[in-house]
Amino acid sequence: MLKNNIEVDVKVKCIEAGTTQAKLAEDVGTTPSYVNRLIKKNENIVNKTFVQMLETLGYDIELTYVKREEE
Structure with a gap:
């Protein structure tokens, strides 16, 4: 079982970074709707078969999210 709620995690990280999911999508080079779909369907981010194998x-x-040190 994936214990993280990826949708909440991404929203919190966007708030912490002072950005929006739309801006995140733009920075990554994709559409806001695609980012939203990925976030809402956790198995697309963490492969369903991988989760099943570990289960x-x-x-x-x-x-675990670890903020990179700025250089």
Whole structure:
């Protein structure tokens, strides 16, 4: 089981960065609707088969976000 709520995580990270999902999409070079679809369908970001394999091995998945140091 993926324990993260990716939709909430992305929204929180956008707020922390002072940006919007639309601006994030522009910066990544895609459309806001595509970013929204990815966020709402967690299995597209974290492969469903990968999650199933780890569940079969007895693991849950938790993503950890680490802010990069500015140079």
